[in-house]
Amino acid sequence: MAxxxxxxxxxxxxxxxxxxxxxxxxxxxxxxxxTRAGINKERIYSYFGNKEKLFAAVLESELEKVAAAxxxxxxxxxxxxxxxxxxxxxxxxxxxxxxLLAWEGLLYEGRATAERKRVxxxxxxxxxxxxxQRNGTLTDEIGAGELLRxxxxxTASWVNLPQLAHMLTPKATSSGPxxxxxxxxxxxxxxxx
Numbered sequence: 407m408a409x410x411x412x413x414x415x416x417x418x419x420x421x422x423x424x425x426x427x428x429x430x431x432x433x434x435x436x437x438x439x440x441t442r443a444g445i446n447k448e449r450i451y452s453y454f455g456n457k458e459k460l461f462a463a464v465l466e467s468e469l470e471k472v473a474a475a476x477x478x479x480x481x482x483x484x485x486x487x488x489x490x491x492x493x494x495x496x497x498x499x500x501x502x503x504x505x506l507l508a509w510e511g512l513l514y515e516g517r518a519t520a521e522r523k524r525v526x527x528x529x530x531x532x533x534x535x536x537x538x539q540r541n542g543t544l545t546d547e548i549g550a551g552e553l554l555r556x557x558x559x560x561t562a563s564w565v566n567l568p569q570l571a572h573m574l575t576p577k578a579t580s581s582g583p584x585x586x587x588x589x590x591x592x593x594x595x596x597x598x599x
């Protein structure tokens with residue numbers, strides 16, 4: 407019977423997501439990933455090369471899922487509050503991508519995995535925001551890239567900095583995700599109007 411390489415790679419990626427999100431690239435252990443996947447750890451090295459390349463593959467895979475689940479078209483860019491709300495919803499169901507991005511930022515000091523591909527992806531989002539600015543539906547006092555960075559950063563902070571939400575917005579936090587989402591959407595809409 408032939409070895410199912412694609413399935414094995416996917417099992418390893420799925421197991422690595424949780425490991426990297428919890429422990430980061432430095433704290434993650436190849437042996438734990440292999441055990442979670444039920445695959446010999448030598449397969450990790452043969453398919454991905456090393457732990458850093460596996461982290462890059464995991465991050466790229468997770469970001470592709472976010473991009474597919476939460477698009478930002480020219481029409482949608484007119485309401486960045488709604489976009490932030492959709493990203494928030496996705497993060498509530500899938501907190502790993504935001505955590506993986508935080509680990510990447512902490513450990514790689516500005517370097518990004520799959521940077522060229524991500525720059526191209528963000529260029530499409532920036533173009534959508536730029537068009538919304540030209541249409542007058544978003545503020546043009548701030549550049550499109552800077553505006554999008556602020557929206558993404560604020561939205562990610564709801565996942566990566568829950569302790570701040572607990573201390574700074576206890577009413578919304580104690581009311582649960584719907585209240586937090588509403589607060590985030592309102593904030594983004596006011597910032598971008």
